[in-house]
Amino acid sequence: MLSAASRHVAQNHSSMLSIARRSMSSLPPTMKAAVVREVGDASALKMEKDFPTPKLEAGKVIVKNEYAGINFIDTYHRKGLYARDLPFVGGQEGGGTVAEVSPEAAAEGIKVGDKVAYSVFGSYAQYTSVPTGKLLPVPDGIDMGVATSCVVQGLTAHYLTASAHANLIQPGDWCLIHGVGGGTCQWAAQMAKLQGHKVIGTVSKGKEALARTLGCDELIVLDEVPGQSFEDYESVDVVKRVMEITDGKGCKSVIDGIGKSTVDISIASLAHRGIFISFGNASGAVPAFPVLRLIAKSAYVTRPKLLDYTANRAELVERANEIFGWLQDGKLKVSVDTTFPLEQAAEGHMYLEAGKSKGKVLYKI
Template sequence: GDADALEVGDYPTPSVGEGQVLVKNEFAGINFIDTYHRSGLYARDLPFVGGQEGGGEVAAVGAGVADVAVGDRVAYSVFGSYAEYTAVPAAKVLPVPDEVSMDVAVSCVVQGMTAHYLTSDAHAHLIQPGEWMLVHGVGGGTCQWAAQMAKIQGYKVIGTAAKGKRAVAEATGCDALIFYDEAPGTAYEDYESVDGLAEVMKITDGVGCKAVIDGIGKATLDMSIGSLAQRGIFVSFGNASGAVPAYPPLRHIAKSSFMCRPKLLDYTRNREELLYRSNEIMGWLKSGQLKVTVDTAFPLDDAADGHKYLESGASTGKVL
């Protein structure tokens, strides 16, 4: 249902099973994936506790847990983070350095990890440092991270954003930016207000981009495919403007291009991969190479308002 379908209730504190830790949550992230679960786009069995990103202090540890202790600062991504306490498999918790605040650390878990795999792996290494990457929606959310990470990894980046988010977009360090008019009441820009494809081709001297990172969905499909360079890859990971409609594979024949629709779970398959991504992100945060904007933190009782705010498109950073 809509955001008002969320209900607040009192439930027993979760018990801690073998191999689990109990986290007293300080923050829980609000992500578009949460709205997809709530609306039924990505259906889950009802009822369920929302959220899949949180962090705080370990309050208890279960049998068999050796590398996590009570009092440790941790962040995690498992279902059920919209709660005061969450039982989390110890293999899923990520250590939070003292130099990183908990609100920033929680922001890393879904959006940061997603941005990391999008810019480092999902493009199947069809792009090399020094080549162009197009990142939609750099004025906030996951792609604010992705643009910065792409620059850290040596790519040239074109970012798109709403005119009202100019300052945030410019702070990402993109080599070029395309600004669109606002689309009031939506979580994306008016992509018909500017000929974005023409701008991309002008910026890249007609070559196009070797990778396109697109979390907007339906509204940017044509521009994303059209912006590809020869043997480039269209990485579609979100549906902010609506689901990407089915289209014929022959659309990719003109430039022998590729398309993929990845998900975070497949890029965090085990603890080693989780720690690799987390440690790299935390290192960039500590060094100052990566900067995170925390937009707003809502009280747990106001989670529905947090969903409405995220879906309105007004945010310019992480919503908690």
């Protein structure tokens, strides 16, 4: 049996080995990353080949990224609409394999080589430091590009259709979703149907064939706005069509990622005691409006964000597991539109902002 002194020496030796393992890294000291040093247009997102590789920290892992998702919120950060400290690595959605594991992560059973997806800042890079609580194991049989797409767009669509409406819409009720031809709202249209809602989708000409594959009960087809990611909401009387479709009752929920161009349409399309869910600013920020506008229909309005609907590990995993389950069962289809090499970082943002995408846009790292 070891003496107390011997046990103390052994414990100190073990601690020193642990510290040594943390300080040793097989990763290169620098990496390629798409970095914003000054806010601005897409040209502000610049590829750098010698950006410092993140260091392994307690309670985290280093993920070697295979894909990074391109989302509209990334363009808001790049423009400075949502402020971040400069400089920063773009992106907040990634997927790949675990490259380094902290002792705390190892204690949770996380291993080098595990396939994971995540949402934290800094995914436009070869390597990203990710807290263990943000990791989502990717099930066998799910493509890494698809899994990466799930993390921001998929989880956003999930909370928009399952939770943000605060149970003000029930199965069989009508839901209006703007812009079902691309991005998050492709997911949302399918998930709303899985929740039992009847869906009206707005879509631009040229994307209606894709939109019909999503299960929408009705489509309102609008003219395109050249060079923009949103439709021409003056080309069709959307409110009139909504009321015709719903026999004058309106929609119990309206999911709106367009913003400035659609706020009046969204509120006018609501049913009595319906809810306007505003989650994006593709056409510009929603202007302030008097709350008395809601009194005519005793309507509700909410401006949610993903972070508050994945605030704890249990909720994050529950949402992700349902999405992955739908994918495995063939109930949910994901369209990966275009994949850019990270070296074409600016081009990826320009493509998304020009409204060219008919699905998810990714970077291949």
